[in-house]
Amino acid sequence: MIDPRVASGLRDLPPSVMIPRERMLATFRRTFGAFGFVPIETPHIERMEVLAGKGAGSDEVLRQIFEVTNKGGTPGELALRFDLTVPLARFVAKHVDELGIPFKRYAIGSVFRGERPAKGRFREFVQCDFDTIGTESVLSDAETAQVIHDALSAAGVPDFTITLNNRKILDGMLESLDLAGRSGQVLRSLDKLAKAGRDAVLAELQKPTGDGTPGLTGDQASRVLEFAEGGRGGVEVLREAENALGTRPLAGQGIANLRTVLDLLSAAGVPEDRVSIDLGLARGLDYYTGIVFETTIKGWERFGSVASGGRYDNLASLFTSRRLPGVGASIGLDRLLALMDEAGWLKGMAKGTPVLLANFPGTDPAIPFRMAAELRAAGIGAEVYPEPIQVGKQMGYGSNHGHKIAIIVGPDEAGRQVFNLRNLATRQEDKGLSWSVLVDSVHSVLQALEQERAQS
């Protein structure tokens, strides 16, 4: 016998995980589509040259790459993608002439990283990315935040905050401290603020980096930290930043960008308290060049960001000389699902087909078979139990699988052309209903159950 386990760091997803996951993905696809984003798909296997191109992935990610070889293939030539961004860059470079710009695409798919296996860390996970390529318009910046808002709302997340920053504000601030060009160093330290605390960050800011860049002075370090920590809140944060840095052209551009984004989100009806400015938000290190996004769920901040992204100057510089700016974000599907599960927000989601038709011993199975088809034709999911075993066991199957009601036709009912309708939760049974009212009666019972659920 072969051991049926999965390889280390990988996992099977059972129906209890997959049903809410598919529902959530359908919601995301609908949301993306409503904004004019269109789906693309690229292969799971890419040429190694594409994945390992300079700057395509961090050194850490490249160390985690899975190589792929088939018989007759050259080792080291192919690998599994580690994100959807590098494939997007390649795709756009290859197809931009036929697609035209702006190009708004979404992509949902598995990516692979040979990380050391740990709780909650998997070597295969799903990314949901959407990006707008080929425009520097602030409308696309605002729209990216709006899509995050609409997607999470539609998915049933009750309360969350989309935090915004713009890399140019920090760059302008660093300019004002004679620290122009040092933003990578500073961002890497600021990124640790929440986890390591302010003292650790202050100390790190003052240390020289590995490549010999000197540390900040004590005064520079505290002013950077003060700036980052002080800049959290609503539009008033931007007013203060303007007073402090408004004359710096870079900072001024960043502030104006966020101001317009707030105005546009408000015009689009995104509630003000769903959006927040944080001038210390360091997301994405050197990759992003303008606005950056991060999204936390209120009360569940410890899960980290569930939707993040930002604007980049040039998506596909590895593959084409054509400059392609863009903005986009990625929704962390698995993290969001894990959080919603723990919060109890997935409960009550209809779990399967609502109706089970008993296969009563001695009754012609063509009867439940026909009834099930009738229910499905009316848009009601219906499953016939495949074997004529003891009816109590069939009812147990229904309860375990989330069926709401069962339709039972014993030989006596078959002769009278009637059925019994059992509520699987309460075990109450309506007896002797005529076959002619099957769809109507199932429909009204299901509606009543749905109303009960909504009110509880």
Place this chain on the structure above:
Amino acid sequence: MIDPRVASGLRDLPPSVMIPRERMLATFRRTFGAFGFVPIETPHIERMEVLAGKGAGSDEVLRQIFEVTNKGGTPGELALRFDLTVPLARFVAKHVDELGIPFKRYAIGSVFRGERPAKGRFREFVQCDFDTIGTESVLSDAETAQVIHDALSAAGVPDFTITLNNRKILDGMLESLDLAGRSGQVLRSLDKLAKAGRDAVLAELQKPTGDGTPGLTGDQASRVLEFAEGGRGGVEVLREAENALGTRPLAGQGIANLRTVLDLLSAAGVPEDRVSIDLGLARGLDYYTGIVFETTIKGWERFGSVASGGRYDNLASLFTSRRLPGVGASIGLDRLLALMDEAGWLKGMAKGTPVLLANFPGTDPAIPFRMAAELRAAGIGAEVYPEPIQVGKQMGYGSNHGHKIAIIVGPDEAGRQVFNLRNLATRQEDKGLSWSVLVDSVHSVLQALEQERAQS
């Protein structure tokens, strides 16, 4: 610069392919769900031991396997799955106790085979499988055909035939010719009937096989062929087979099974002309043990089967001593889409978001931004053009991307709180409509366009 090409045998799927593909997958998921099938997902990467287990895949498939290795991993330990059946067997063996039987699952995902690249043959392709595990009920056999019927109908395929056979009938026939146990050999030859013709098959049947099994006699070979060729049609085929073979217990079981399946499908309202018997249908060689299915589209038979499957005695014998019979089928998504595209059946499918909102130079972009949000809240997809370029160019973008209508608010219209509504196909424009009727007017124009399309 790195060449942005994909590796040999792989492909990018642009929006024009992905939009109908996602629609079709949503249709399939809905259909599977309506019958009580639930989704599962297994990793793309499996342990080689699982994939290469005896009988898991044919020798040809095993030669095409992609090995996967990461730094620090052992070469030869991991590989990409080549189908969804072996992972299903592993999954069921591992999880059957918690899931219980019957277990009805569907799975949709990419599989990988290092085939020699050729037109229409790809090294990564999507399979859509559904199976009922843990029951030998004929209801599940019938339901499998019914799911194929409902899925293809819902996907918009106008006319097709689901062809049925039962392996036991052929086995009984071979018994009657003193050829018991020779079905593998016979099926492999019969499988070539459509392509190679009857003379080639007659000759092959009389040749000894590689493992030393002698060939059939000339008389045996012609009787086998006659039986296979003569047995095509409706229920009358079963009556003839019963007369010829009814006393053979195996053949009798197979005939009774198909008869019940026809009765159940008829009870479920599947039109009679959608189902056909073919006693020569050899599908699946040695793997299947009972009913087998194949589905061809009327007028497009040259594309081969788009949905195939059958019943097997023991799914997971490699992984567990528990006997798990089952029945299932796989829909060939990409083949079906290619066929429907060529037949013109995908035309007229709404291609993207229906409404484009112009970003008129000089108009506050918050105006179209707000209008788009209003339309989306009413369930109407709406996209704002991100840059205030020449409006004619924006309209060109809309026409190219399948938008039906454009909403235009120039500075003059903004002052009067009105908009112009342009039909992007006819270029007709309704001018000066009040902002308060935005949703209503867009809704009624879209409805009228949809009716026009349906009538044409």
